[in-house]
Amino acid sequence: MPREAEPSNNAKAFLLQALRENVRLDGRAFDEFRQIDLSFGDEYGVATARLGKTKVMVRVSSEVVKASADRKFDGVFTISTELSPIASPAFEVGRQDQAEVLLSRILEKTIRRSGALDTESLCIIAGQKCFHVRADVHVLDHDGSLVDASCLALVAALMHYRRPDFEVRGEEVQIFDPREREPIKLSMQHQPFCVTFGYYEDGSVMLLDSTLLEEQCREGEVMISMNRFGEICQIAKYSGEPVDAMSVLNCMNVALEKVKVFDKLVKAKLEEDEKRRDVGGLMAELSAENAR
Amino acid sequence: MAPYTNIPLSPAELSYLQTSLSATPPIRPDGRSPTQFRPLVAEADILPSANGSARVCFSDGTEAVVGIKAEVERTGRADVFREGESEGEDVNATGEGKGRNEWLEVAIDVPGLRDDDALPVFLGAMLSEALGADGALRDRLWINARFHWRLYVDILLLSPPLSYPLPLLSLTTHLALLNTRLPALLSQGDEDPLFNDDWDASTHLYPRPSKPSPATQKPPITLLVTTTGPNILFDPSRDELAVAESVLAVSAAPTASGSLSVVAIRSVDPPSRLTAAGVPREINSASGATATASAGEVLAAREKDEGRGVWRAPRGGVGRKVVAEVVKMVVAKGGVGEEVLAGLEGVET
Amino acid sequence: MPLDTSTYILAHLRLDGRRWNELRRLQAQMSTQAAADGSSYFEMGNTKIICTVAGPQEQKSGGGGRSQQDKAKIEVEVNFAGFSGMDRKKRARSDKRTSEMQHTIASAFESTLLTHLFPHSTITLNLHILSQDGSLLAACLNAATLALVDAGIPMTDYISATTVATTASYADKEEEADPLLDLNGLEEQELPFLTIASSGGEDRVCSLVLETKVHMARLEPMISVGLDGCSQIRGILDGVIRAHGRKVLEGKVG
Numbered sequence: 001m002p003r004e005a006e007p008s009n010n011a012k013a014f015l016l017q018a019l020r021e022n023v024r025l026d027g028r029a030f031d032e033f034r035q036i037d038l039s040f041g042d043e044y045g046v047a048t049a050r051l052g053k054t055k056v057m058v059r060v061s062s063e064v065v066k067a068s069a070d071r072k073f074d075g076v077f078t079i080s081t082e083l084s085p086i087a088s089p090a091f092e093v094g095r096q097d098q099a100e101v102l103l104s105r106i107l108e109k110t111i112r113r114s115g116a117l118d119t120e121s122l123c124i125i126a127g128q129k130c131f132h133v134r135a136d137v138h139v140l141d142h143d144g145s146l147v148d149a150s151c152l153a154l155v156a157a158l159m160h161y162r163r164p165d166f167e168v169r170g171e172e173v174q175i176f177d178p179r180e181r182e183p184i185k186l187s188m189q190h191q192p193f194c195v196t197f198g199y200y201e202d203g204s205v206m207l208l209d210s211t212l213l214e215e216q217c218r219e220g221e222v223m224i225s226m227n228r229f230g231e232i233c234q235i236a237k238y239s240g241e242p243v244d245a246m247s248v249l250n251c252m253n254v255a256l257e258k259v260k261v262f263d264k265l266v267k268a269k270l271e272e273d274e275k276r277r278d279v280g281g282l283m284a285e286l287s288a289e290n291a292r
Numbered sequence: 293m294a295p296y297t298n299i300p301l302s303p304a305e306l307s308y309l310q311t312s313l314s315a316t317p318p319i320r321p322d323g324r325s326p327t328q329f330r331p332l333v334a335e336a337d338i339l340p341s342a343n344g345s346a347r348v349c350f351s352d353g354t355e356a357v358v359g360i361k362a363e364v365e366r367t368g369r370a371d372v373f374r375e376g377e378s379e380g381e382d383v384n385a386t387g388e389g390k391g392r393n394e395w396l397e398v399a400i401d402v403p404g405l406r407d408d409d410a411l412p413v414f415l416g417a418m419l420s421e422a423l424g425a426d427g428a429l430r431d432r433l434w435i436n437a438r439f440h441w442r443l444y445v446d447i448l449l450l451s452p453p454l455s456y457p458l459p460l461l462s463l464t465t466h467l468a469l470l471n472t473r474l475p476a477l478l479s480q481g482d483e484d485p486l487f488n489d490d491w492d493a494s495t496h497l498y499p500r501p502s503k504p505s506p507a508t509q510k511p512p513i514t515l516l517v518t519t520t521g522p523n524i525l526f527d528p529s530r531d532e533l534a535v536a537e538s539v540l541a542v543s544a545a546p547t548a549s550g551s552l553s554v555v556a557i558r559s560v561d562p563p564s565r566l567t568a569a570g571v572p573r574e575i576n577s578a579s580g581a582t583a584t585a586s587a588g589e590v591l592a593a594r595e596k597d598e599g600r601g602v603w604r605a606p607r608g609g610v611g612r613k614v615v616a617e618v619v620k621m622v623v624a625k626g627g628v629g630e631e632v633l634a635g636l637e638g639v640e641t
Numbered sequence: 642m643p644l645d646t647s648t649y650i651l652a653h654l655r656l657d658g659r660r661w662n663e664l665r666r667l668q669a670q671m672s673t674q675a676a677a678d679g680s681s682y683f684e685m686g687n688t689k690i691i692c693t694v695a696g697p698q699e700q701k702s703g704g705g706g707r708s709q710q711d712k713a714k715i716e717v718e719v720n721f722a723g724f725s726g727m728d729r730k731k732r733a734r735s736d737k738r739t740s741e742m743q744h745t746i747a748s749a750f751e752s753t754l755l756t757h758l759f760p761h762s763t764i765t766l767n768l769h770i771l772s773q774d775g776s777l778l779a780a781c782l783n784a785a786t787l788a789l790v791d792a793g794i795p796m797t798d799y800i801s802a803t804t805v806a807t808t809a810s811y812a813d814k815e816e817e818a819d820p821l822l823d824l825n826g827l828e829e830q831e832l833p834f835l836t837i838a839s840s841g842g843e844d845r846v847c848s849l850v851l852e853t854k855v856h857m858a859r860l861e862p863m864i865s866v867g868l869d870g871c872s873q874i875r876g877i878l879d880g881v882i883r884a885h886g887r888k889v890l891e892g893k894v895g
Contacts, residue, residue: 098744105741114854220752222849226857235835235851239748242845245864252857340687341772342724353676357691357771359724399723399731403767446723450691450769451676 033209045161049153053143058157067130075122075130087142110225114233121187144211151194192233193262194225195255203243224255228263303570307603310535314521329527336471344472348464355450358468365442391430422512422543425555455530462514469511472497512545538610544629552623570603664823671791671885679792683784687774692784694792696764713759717743755795775826776804802838803870805863820866837867
């Protein structure tokens with residue numbers, strides 16, 4: 001079974017010593033993120049996020065399915081995560097890795113359980129037909145902060161995606177091809193982002209956006225997901241040395257600031273992308289909301 | 293390989309055990325008489341969320357919990373049709389003969405083993421076989437022509453299976469079933485069932501008479517019996533199982549007349565079959581025999597030695613007379629079966 | 642299925658009649674099973690858990706070859722009994738929620754157990770959930786602490802855990818929001834809540850899991866009430882352990 005190679009004792013000691021002297025190996029401040037890069041594909045719903053070397057691609061797609069019997073007025077929304085050997089030799093295909101379970105659980109809690117996507121809007125005919133929106137998270141390169149990067153990419157992809165328009169005539173449903181009618185944005189209720197804190201030295205040093213090496217050396221981590229209104233969707237501090245309650249609360253304030261930055265970034269990038277697509281300013285005329 | 297078959301005993305130890313167990317009367321390692329059971333700790337009705345539950349701990353440390361849940365289920369359409377026909381001639385509302393074995397579901401969970409491993413599957417089959425053979429139980433699950441109870445019997449072995457866990461699981465299941473209560477039915481006939489939500493008014497699945505009588509309906513019990521030499525031993529410990537020549541699982545249930553009857557009997561592959569045989573002294577080079585014997589010679593020497601104290605795995609098979617004797621000991625008036633049932637009845641809830 | 646807890650505002654009594662800072666009835670036993678190296682039975686209201694510990698023992702051949710050879714590996718298996726919930730349900734072992742719970746418990750104990758004393762070995766925790774009525778993860782952590790003490794595995798401190806909810810999920814009802822301690826199953830379905838575990842002294846948070854949306858302003862009172870609850874539970878666990886120790890010394894057990 002392949003496994004991530006442990007860093008050598010020297011490498012660990014060097015990193016920790018540097019942290020004690022308030023220096024990170026790549027020269028960043030403790031609460032500084034690496035270069036965040038967000039790009040969209042040609043198709044709707046494809047987003048790629050980069051945090052330094054970490055690279056995550058998310059693809060959102062949808063299909064029309066039969067509504068589930070116990071949730072008649074809701075559509076279906078699933079998130080599937082895959083950690084393949086492309087990201088790191090430590091990942092194996094087909095085996096449920098602990099890291100993968102945690103990643104998918106955090107994304108699930110952050111985005112699905114917090115109701116970021118309004119699943120009721122995916123319903124076509126109650127109890128019969130609905131959209132199944134599916135988000136596939138592919139980790140392409142792993143250098144720490146997987147959860148943060150995946151969450152960013154996932155939210156961006158969901159906001160970028162457009163589902164096909166439909167029309168109901170009695171029992172008949174007609175789904176329009178994107179060429180017939182301009183597809184419609186998903187209705188998002190809020191945009192949560194995840195921020196992971198790694199701590200060292202008994203909680204006195206808190207790092208944001210750890211690299212893989214920093215992750216391997218840390219004493220514990222706190223993962224916080226919230227939206228720009230300060231609503232926490234999820235906190236997970238599974239492991240590691242106990243920390244002071246106060247420092248956890250401090251993390252919240254830092255996280256809120258970072259989430260606001262993420263939120264702005266995603267919106268700016270989306271706008272940029274929209275402009276790129278809107279050649280000749282025809283978009284407004286094609287909108288489904290216009291009178292026919 | 294199931295854990296209880298890994299026997300950490302040498303051929304000499306096995307031989308010693310076998311000799312003392314086949315003496316008349318047998319000398320068991322813990323000094324019990326052949327029909328005596330090991331002490332056990334039992335509790336019933338331990339879980340508020342289950343219709344019936346029980347926990348039993350054997351003194352060797354094995355522990356099991358059984359929870360029984362009942363759910364109302366709509367009887368399939370085909371059944372309604374069939375039963376609709378019989379309804380005309382048969383107007384009694386007791387459900388006699390209308391129960392079906394599928395309404396009873398037994399699931400066994402053994403730590404470290406998958407659900408489809410041989411041991412849990414085999415144990416589950418044996419236990420549900422005994423429960424199913426008692427036709428009265430499934431008939432009591434009948435509510436009306438359209439609805440029935442589905443009874444889920446979840447058996448949880450909490451400890452690693454040190455000895456063959458069948459008697460433990462069976463006794464726990466018995467105790468749980470004995471304490472299973474179903475809400476009292478308020479509706480009549482073939483209406484949608486409506487139940488009394490007062491739990492104090494609930495009825496026992498196995499009705500309890502106001503005064504103790506031998507004719508009480510009770511769930512079956514399955515006992516494990518081994519034979520060693522001429523002796524029949526009840527409740528074998530792990531070491532005793534290791535030298536057993538045959539292992540029988542006998543399920544008995546009380547009948548309407550008050551006596552016990554055998555509802556199922558199965559022979560279990562004795563773990564002793566997998567033990568390594570001892571080497572007779574004449575050919576054992578470690579004890580001074582000069583020439584190293586060939587495999588054929590070893591075999592011949594072993595055959596000659598028959599019954600003279602060198603351990604050899606039993607060849608299996610059990611005589612009809614022995615089986616008859618075992619059955620008699622279980623079901624006889626004042627026999628082992630009655631003793632166990634009486635013991636379990638005394639368990640406080 | 643939403644429930645009506647609006648009555649709380651009127652009488653400040655919860656569905657089961659408790660006040661906001663009251664724990665449910667807590668019962669615990671140690672050494673319940675002779676065959677295990679350590680075992681415990683833990684009850685928080687109607688949540689009932691049996692925990693058994695095997696080990697430290699030699700690493701199983703199947704999972705061998707791991708790199709963590711200088712300290713013991715902690716394996717946790719959480720098993721939901723089919724009869725534990727309201728409806729009879731069998732939960733698959735590969736369920737992600739279960740494996741997240743297992744991970745949380747295992748990693749929580751990695752920091753308090755002195756695993757470096759047992760290189761090349763495994764400590765296996767088996768948790769059987771017999772009846773579930775809220776605060777599952779917290780009850781599992783408490784039960785595991787007792788069983789590990791019973792197994793005699795050295796640890797720096799107990800882990801005591803509890804759950805806290807808040808009666809208002811949004812900031813606009815700030816004044817009326819109360820934190821509630823130790824939730825039962827019904828409250829857990831309706832209110833935003835978190836599970837908090839503490840060890841290593843007052844105010845030290847060992848694990849913290851929040852899964853429902855809540856405003857960050859509510860978090861501080863929740864955590865402080867939670868830590869207070871943890872120290873109450875710690876006291877109870879300590880009482881159970883000392884009583885058990887006394888019994889063992891007097892030769893009544895084992």
